[in-house]
Amino acid sequence: MAIDSDINLSSPNDSIRQRMFELIQRKQLEIVAALEAIEGNDTKFRSDSWERGAEGGGGRSMLIQDGRVFEKAGVNISKVHGVLPPQAVSQMRNDHSKLDLPAGTSLKFFACGLSLVIHPHNPHAPTTHLNYRYFETWDETGKPHTWWFGGGADLTPSYLYPEDAKQFHQAHKDALDKHDVSLYPRFKKWCDEYFLIKHRNETRGIGGIFFDDFDEFDAERSLKLVEDCFNAFLESYPAITRKRMDTPSTDAEKNWQQIRRGRYVEFNLVLDRGTQFGLRTPGSRVESILMSLPRTAGWVYDHHPEPGSREEELLQVLQNPIEWV
């Protein structure tokens, strides 16, 4: 993988770019080690490095499939750079108000990030998603234009364990509070709003944190914030999984998990901006983008949980997000 040496750009954020990439490389290995320790036997992640060729950049996908604990778990890092054509710039302008440019403008860009999705077998152990990324643009003369961080982490249980939700949210609140106590409430709300499956009027999971276009702190401080968020995930998710992964489960519970995974697929394929953008971008690696999809999923026509059941308990929370901490 040539992704350590193929940056040939110059900007005041040179060192941030480099250090963000080092951070995600390090965190990919730490997360994979934590998950391999949970698997416990000799199961190892498969590692695939890939390059974007002429388009510039590359990445490493690490994956476990049909493991003892994890039905599917993928941890990707990628680094891409090149020129955003005017059409892509105008698509981004909807989301990134700072990209306020004349129509028809091309931009040079650099982006790197880590993203992961973990689907355990056991319906009592939650699915999770995490993504942290850094983005920079320059105008055509090479003048730095804008930069931002984005990302977050969220939990998608099939069965609600309020103590797990609290543990996950508390860890992320603690990480953000170290930087600014106003961040957690904003990022928690943003997460609930982003992961809303609009056509179902329910959220994908019980939330976490989400942010985008973040440049309120200087880059140095933002980088530290991202590192603290990574650590919040490492402190909470593996512990929650260990607690739930051997819970006895029934066929009916497994069936409910399949239905919830169907909803996960609906969100990712219909609504997730990253997936939509990736699938429409020439030269992107489809297998890495769709690594987020579960090994198994299902759709049951017009399914409604029994009133008072644990399935309905979850659905209530997805329809009315809770302040966990």
Add this chain to the structure above:
Amino acid sequence: MAIDSDINLSSPNDSIRQRMFELIQRKQLEIVAALEAIEGNDTKFRSDSWERGAEGGGGRSMLIQDGRVFEKAGVNISKVHGVLPPQAVSQMRNDHSKLDLPAGTSLKFFACGLSLVIHPHNPHAPTTHLNYRYFETWDETGKPHTWWFGGGADLTPSYLYPEDAKQFHQAHKDALDKHDVSLYPRFKKWCDEYFLIKHRNETRGIGGIFFDDFDEFDAERSLKLVEDCFNAFLESYPAITRKRMDTPSTDAEKNWQQIRRGRYVEFNLVLDRGTQFGLRTPGSRVESILMSLPRTAGWVYDHHPEPGSREEELLQVLQNPIEWV
């Protein structure tokens, strides 16, 4: 269900509208009867009628789930009418060049159609999809603006049986040839192009026929063409299913079927115009739109069939569509 009596519009195509709706009501029952006969035991389709309330219209969804032969089979009819807001008109203008109207124009519309998706359990029995619809618009003064028919039918096997593909295509070619021998080649090609999973560079299945914006014949003759296409489906798909539904299969074949169904989900959620349009339309019935999704599906990271295997044989055809007749 009030969908027989709630049309309160007037146009020169009054009788076509009424007769198309009668046709799809009749064909829904014929198709359901053919599928119930294949199930063979006492399994009956569940029938749900629904109304669009203030928006105008309604429909009937008929469904079998976890049957003996069919894992999931849904046959929907619907009839909707009302006012298309300017935004929806401009979305449609991309597809329907005849809707060439000043920006900001609203349109009255009427639409009715039948759509079905059938997913058998047996990996040797193909999934199929069919949809025929009729559409009319009026301008704000009530003056008829345009009308067209659209639809088609296609086959999605997990394992290739060339004789099944030929039988399905031949039946549809025969139906179209009765009206004009130029139709089948055009509609066959249109089908291969429409059901291309762009990000995979493979078609969803082995094709069939697809057309849209069709007003080349008078409405009377178009209606007869649609009826003949319905009959082509009824002559071919049930016979193909009976031939394959008891073929012995292995776990590996079942796994391949799950992967193919994952691709089916990708097409429907990412690319299918009808699904995208439906999920974004307020007041639409999500359960009927997503009835097309399989009961079970799966995603395997970076899956490639063995060279020379039957799985690879199918993939070759999906990457290089064949002239079956």
